[in-house]
Amino acid sequence: MQATGRLRGVLPGIIAKPNGNRSSDRLLIWLVVPVFIISILPILRLGFEGVMVGGVPSFDYFHDVLGNSSTWRATANSLYTAGLGTIISLLIGGAFAFLVALTDIRAKAALVFCFMIPMMIPPQITALSWVQLTGPSSALLNAIGMAPPLGSPQPLYSAEGIALLLGIQHASIVFLTLRANLRMLPREQIEAARLAGARGGRLWWQIILPLTSPGLIAGTAMAFVTALGNFGIPAMLGIPAGYQTLPTLIYQKLAGFGPSVLGEVSVLAMLIGAIAICGVALHHRLLSKRDYRLMGMVGRPLDVKLGARRGLVETALWTVLVAILVIPLLALFTTALVPAFGVKLTFANATFEAFHEVMFVQPSTIRAFQNSFVLSVGAAVTLVLMCLPLAYVMVRRPSNLTKLINLLVEVPYALPGVVLAIACILLFIRIPLIDVSLYGTLAIIFVAYLARFLVIALRPVMNSFTQLDPALEEAAQACGAGLSRRLRDILLPLAAPSAAAGALLVFLTAFNELTVSALLWSAGNETLGVLIFNLDDSGDTVLASAVAVLVVLVVIALMSCFQLAARRLPKGVVPWQT
Amino acid sequence: MADINLSRITKCFGDYRAVNQVSLDIADGEFVALLGPSGCGKTTLLRLLAGFEEPDHGQISLGGQIMASPENNIMVSPEDRNLGIVFQSYALWPHMTVARNVGYPLEVRGLSRADQDRKIAEALDIVALGPYADRSPSELSGGQRQRVALARCLVMEPRAVLLDEPLANLDVHLRETMQQAFLDFHRRTGATMIYVTHDQAEAMAMADRIAVMDKGHIRQMAAPETLYREPADLMVAGFVGAGAVLPVQGVTVGSNGNCSVQLGQSSIKARICPKLADGLTTANAGLCLRPEDVWVTDDAPLRGQVDDCVYLGGRFRLSVRIGADQTLPVYANRRARIGDQVGLQVNDGWVFDRMSGEAA
Numbered sequence A: 001m002q003a004t005g006r007l008r009g010v011l012p013g014i015i016a017k018p019n020g021n022r023s024s025d026r027l028l029i030w031l032v033v034p035v036f037i038i039s040i041l042p043i044l045r046l047g048f049e050g051v052m053v054g055g056v057p058s059f060d061y062f063h064d065v066l067g068n069s070s071t072w073r074a075t076a077n078s079l080y081t082a083g084l085g086t087i088i089s090l091l092i093g094g095a096f097a098f099l100v101a102l103t104d105i106r107a108k109a110a111l112v113f114c115f116m117i118p119m120m121i122p123p124q125i126t127a128l129s130w131v132q133l134t135g136p137s138s139a140l141l142n143a144i145g146m147a148p149p150l151g152s153p154q155p156l157y158s159a160e161g162i163a164l165l166l167g168i169q170h171a172s173i174v175f176l177t178l179r180a181n182l183r184m185l186p187r188e189q190i191e192a193a194r195l196a197g198a199r200g201g202r203l204w205w206q207i208i209l210p211l212t213s214p215g216l217i218a219g220t221a222m223a224f225v226t227a228l229g230n231f232g233i234p235a236m237l238g239i240p241a242g243y244q245t246l247p248t249l250i251y252q253k254l255a256g257f258g259p260s261v262l263g264e265v266s267v268l269a270m271l272i273g274a275i276a277i278c279g280v281a282l283h284h285r286l287l288s289k290r291d292y293r294l295m296g297m298v299g300r301p302l303d304v305k306l307g308a309r310r311g312l313v314e315t316a317l318w319t320v321l322v323a324i325l326v327i328p329l330l331a332l333f334t335t336a337l338v339p340a341f342g343v344k345l346t347f348a349n350a351t352f353e354a355f356h357e358v359m360f361v362q363p364s365t366i367r368a369f370q371n372s373f374v375l376s377v378g379a380a381v382t383l384v385l386m387c388l389p390l391a392y393v394m395v396r397r398p399s400n401l402t403k404l405i406n407l408l409v410e411v412p413y414a415l416p417g418v419v420l421a422i423a424c425i426l427l428f429i430r431i432p433l434i435d436v437s438l439y440g441t442l443a444i445i446f447v448a449y450l451a452r453f454l455v456i457a458l459r460p461v462m463n464s465f466t467q468l469d470p471a472l473e474e475a476a477q478a479c480g481a482g483l484s485r486r487l488r489d490i491l492l493p494l495a496a497p498s499a500a501a502g503a504l505l506v507f508l509t510a511f512n513e514l515t516v517s518a519l520l521w522s523a524g525n526e527t528l529g530v531l532i533f534n535l536d537d538s539g540d541t542v543l544a545s546a547v548a549v550l551v552v553l554v555v556i557a558l559m560s561c562f563q564l565a566a567r568r569l570p571k572g573v574v575p576w577q578t
Numbered sequence B: 001m002a003d004i005n006l007s008r009i010t011k012c013f014g015d016y017r018a019v020n021q022v023s024l025d026i027a028d029g030e031f032v033a034l035l036g037p038s039g040c041g042k043t044t045l046l047r048l049l050a051g052f053e054e055p056d057h058g059q060i061s062l063g064g065q066i067m068a069s070p071e072n073n074i075m076v077s078p079e080d081r082n083l084g085i086v087f088q089s090y091a092l093w094p095h096m097t098v099a100r101n102v103g104y105p106l107e108v109r110g111l112s113r114a115d116q117d118r119k120i121a122e123a124l125d126i127v128a129l130g131p132y133a134d135r136s137p138s139e140l141s142g143g144q145r146q147r148v149a150l151a152r153c154l155v156m157e158p159r160a161v162l163l164d165e166p167l168a169n170l171d172v173h174l175r176e177t178m179q180q181a182f183l184d185f186h187r188r189t190g191a192t193m194i195y196v197t198h199d200q201a202e203a204m205a206m207a208d209r210i211a212v213m214d215k216g217h218i219r220q221m222a223a224p225e226t227l228y229r230e231p232a233d234l235m236v237a238g239f240v241g242a243g244a245v246l247p248v249q250g251v252t253v254g255s256n257g258n259c260s261v262q263l264g265q266s267s268i269k270a271r272i273c274p275k276l277a278d279g280l281t282t283a284n285a286g287l288c289l290r291p292e293d294v295w296v297t298d299d300a301p302l303r304g305q306v307d308d309c310v311y312l313g314g315r316f317r318l319s320v321r322i323g324a325d326q327t328l329p330v331y332a333n334r335r336a337r338i339g340d341q342v343g344l345q346v347n348d349g350w351v352f353d354r355m356s357g358e359a360a
Ligand SMILES: Nc1ncnc2c1ncn2[C@@H]1O[C@H](COP(=O)(O)OP(=O)(O)OP(=O)(O)O)[C@@H](O)[C@H]1O
Pocket: B013, B018, B036, B037, B038, B039, B040, B041, B042, B043, B044, B045, B198
């Protein structure tokens, strides 16, 4: 292990002191290199642009960008919309997770299944459908005769409108993270609290909430960071209202071209990165004070009886689902059925022409489905395999190096997709040393996805490792099981629900991803997000809606396959099953 | 099977020394109990042995092989030590059946399927869980889970078995049955066993030798009867067994480890700790009296007042106050009224240095 020795020599304070578990120290080194290359190097490369003016180190770009009041206005707007959106996500996702995991409401599988769908609709499509839904030219509202009068302002073109859609879009993130956590909650701990006389609100506030706070905090942090980097929603809703967030500001800078674009974008990217890192650092501070390892047997779900209120709760949940899922989907579907955008939908003029067009006439649709499928499944599988050992090392062998990685992996996810795309282009257009270019291939999108979604796969797994009783692993160690065996036989099955949640999140986010691939695609290598965006951009909103509807249908079909295989998978892997 | 040697082991958590300069020699096949109050470092010591913690100083060896020695940069990882460990929380894997839990060590060692099945069946028979082989651990009672954990430990034929308060969660009856099961297992296999407990009765009943720990130190390591009759210091005297330690003056050292001391007006014959007998000062001498050393007799010169009287079935235990603030537990055949004056005849006692061990 020459490399290990050398690294230790160079970074004595950063590498954990050898604490007997040599194999995990070696593991760390093996993991650090790929993580560094795919997720940290591109960012460093971009950062380099920010501190070099005309080939000489300088802080000119910092002066220009940070001295400009529009930067700070956009920052404040970003914080406001992302913060408010996170609160909305937390309320919706948290309520769903708690009620589904802990109470005796009926039709849980169906509820969870439906709750996953809003996340699969690309943000700009969500925004599009809500705008179509609520505006004066709404096909749906016009069809039922409830459209607002022409010329009235669109209520969603506002900060609160952006926050609302961000909140809806990311509620599933809170939901999935929290639910994986709730699955690990041993029944005994809640039963003990009930015997101690805790009931109703007290049980929730004093026992269940603190015990699940790691999941809540993790989900909140992730929803916040996701909202911070979201481009589609503020672009669709903010730009018409003249309301700028950091991602849209970057977009406008990029659209402006000029010699200083890269430098300024780099500085803005650093600003977003810094905010994201602050958020994540806060998250770790909060978590470090709570080591709620859950002792006891897991796997027996809880069924708090809601009694007479059950019907009421169920109605409320389904109403929310209708609002956040059915209505926008319906808006999308009606748009796909009209003969031309803006035309009022009636039974007489409804047509499947758009579907026929995208499926059988345009070859790019099938190709985009294939590309997106390969990319998202590949990214999900690769990342989960990478994250299991990485999360293990980060949780069980914390050192300054793992703490640093922990913060840095957050950055590629928090940055707007286009920024990451630029970073990847700068780095991979000509890979140093081996002189190969990834630009113009599917591979560069794949690498960018790995960088971007690493943290989504990592967090749930880390979360479940944090909660696992260490004795479970130590018992295996005493049985003679080495690290890789323990990972495979003990940790993997126990973390499987979280790993699956992470993989699913990656898959769903990547399948419709637009902002990263928007700059990285090339002919033959287009993704679904790019396809929808290009159609919409060139005025084919109806075709775009048709593809979006197909995407949702395909994802629902894939989820159903998953459901059919559920019996053969470890318990808890399929998130919508109890 | 192997003997275990610890030499001057120290383990710090931050500034706190959870285990402080502990030396311990455990012979092959010995059953040793680690006894001490909560937080004294028992679990930490066990984890050091198992290899889950690395000592800051000192050396651990097992059957002559060095397992850990930070000074020489040696640290054998737990999976290579071949030690069985039973955790207080059982640590059964919820995703495996009882049989697979038990068979996992064999699976890791790569035994053939048939051998595995045979050994699993044997181990489950020993702990009387044969019919439960296909259950999941969450479908077992606490005692059954404990027995699965034991079976998992047995099946790998470890060099030594480490048990961390294995019976703490069980009811009294099950405890006795399991104690017997541990003893049977120990007799049959002759395995070295180290058993952590804070229950002195359990330690006394099972162990060949008991190591009493306090604040990271081993205060005394001896056979149960020695610990009881001849505690080395105040902490051990108070922690092990009933009785009282009274400060005494006028120690006159006799021959053969005997002495006589003054208690109130009466002179008492007692045994004396060799260290104290050889030492120069007896200013801090203490007299350890066990309840059975003192008889209640009406005409004895040492008098006391009854503070409390409890019926134990067959006899009474009195708390008798002598002097201003000393109470002595004694056994009596008759009930005594609270406030009565009684005479006490002391037949035996143990004199030692009350201050020893305190400096450390
Ligand atoms: N990982 C740790 N980090 C910091 N301090 C620790 C750690 N583990 C144990 N300690 C401290 O070391 C001391 C000894 O702990 P240990 O678990 O060995 O006690 P114990 O004798 O087993 O107690 P009990 O009978 O209650 O189980 C305690 O004061 C404890 O707070």
